[in-house]
Amino acid sequence: DAMVIQNPRYQVTQFGKPVTLSCSQTLNHNVMYWYQQKSSQAPKLLFHYYDKDFNNEADTPDNFQSRRPNTSFCFLDIRSPGLGDAAMYLCATSRENADTQYFGPGTRLTVL
């Protein structure tokens, strides 16, 4: 039944140690989004893909990269996590741009 799946749900990494978060979808949606959400704040869009076209938000740090090898999967790579990168990372999909988004449960990242 799950439509947008994120793995792992909880991730602990060390300062500076690369980490990859995973998102998969069974909806066959064209658009996949990655958001960062810190405590008591609204989600912040990092980037999104329309199919294979990558769209980076202007203020997303270079430390954050993404890959979408196929329609179903999208990865968020954090090359050198800092303490300030500790947050909930949400993946979402939509059929088309600006359509209703379907969110995954999120991955909570802790940086030690």
Added chain:
Amino acid sequence: KNEVEQSPQNLTAQEGEFITINCSYSVGISALHWLQQHPGGGIVSLFMLSSGKKKHGRLIATINIQEKHSSLHITASHPRDSAVYICAVTPGNQFYFGTGTSLTVIP
């Protein structure tokens, strides 16, 4: 300045009360979204609307495009409605989020 402003930031209500959450935005949009986030939980999309009014169960969302304003109403509120309600707008391909309204419904 935020493109999307929500009010109130925090709201406490007694079970059964009628609740209104407001959202104002400053950009031209193709659609406005209302989202719900339970504590520690993922986000669920409640409504996407570009005009008029939509109803789903006890939830009603309205939008006034001319005034750049939307409201989310909850009738006969229940403790399970306790969550953060987020307004988001889409001008084109971007998503601008409000900071959310934290609702607590007390039995």
